[in-house]
Amino acid sequence: MLFSAVLSLAACASLASAHAILLSPAGRTTGTQSSVSGEGIKIPRFPVPSSLVSASGGCVDSTAGAPALTVAAGGSVPVKWAITIPHQSDPGVRIALRFPGETQFTIVKDKINVNDLTATVSLPAGKSGMATLQWMWATEEDGGFYVACSDLNVTAPKPAPKPTPKTAPKPTPKTAPKPAPKKAPKKAPKKAPTPTPKAAPKPAPVPVDNTPIVMPVVLPPAQVPDASEIVLPGQ
């Protein structure tokens, strides 16, 4: 009875010993990682195999689940963990990220002292989508490492709110040099020249001839009465 209990303990010891676990953002609960929420999984190998930083091996056998955290691209993520069995930290805790389409994790923080129990990582500004955060504590003294992954929903920055239409500075219309208005020479309204009243030509003064016109008087021949006609008084 005791013997079998020791045997089963020994069988588990290589995989499931409590040393450190990821608390936040919450780790996956699928595959071997399901125990991460309990004691943590020691992967008894050292150094950390390169397969762990590849897309396939970075999270042991866990699969992506619902996002544990939604965060904006370029934001920061506080990562927290707990130590269940202390060991010397070195080389320490490492945090890496993998975004959709990427085949490798990118280390964003490394060699963190496990006793810090927390670290804040900054997300790159230009990446978004369902990202995977990998948390790992490697401890040489313990001869192995602990790994846990968490799924993050990294949201793309909202399309900049339409800038309140700053009355876009109207492109200063190239002041097309206005053709200087040809000063239309003001046509001085031709004042119909007031006809200078032609002084009626004074009739040339008729030279006054004072010489008395002597009209020849033609006197009728004096009528001499006929003697016969003379009536004498008394006759």
Ligand SMILES: *[C@@H]1O[C@H](CO)[C@@H](O)[C@H](O)[C@H]1NC(C)=O
């Ligand atoms: C990620 O967050 C955005 C914004 O809140 C949401 O619309 C989207 O459905 C989320 N994606 C997932 C897989 O939860």
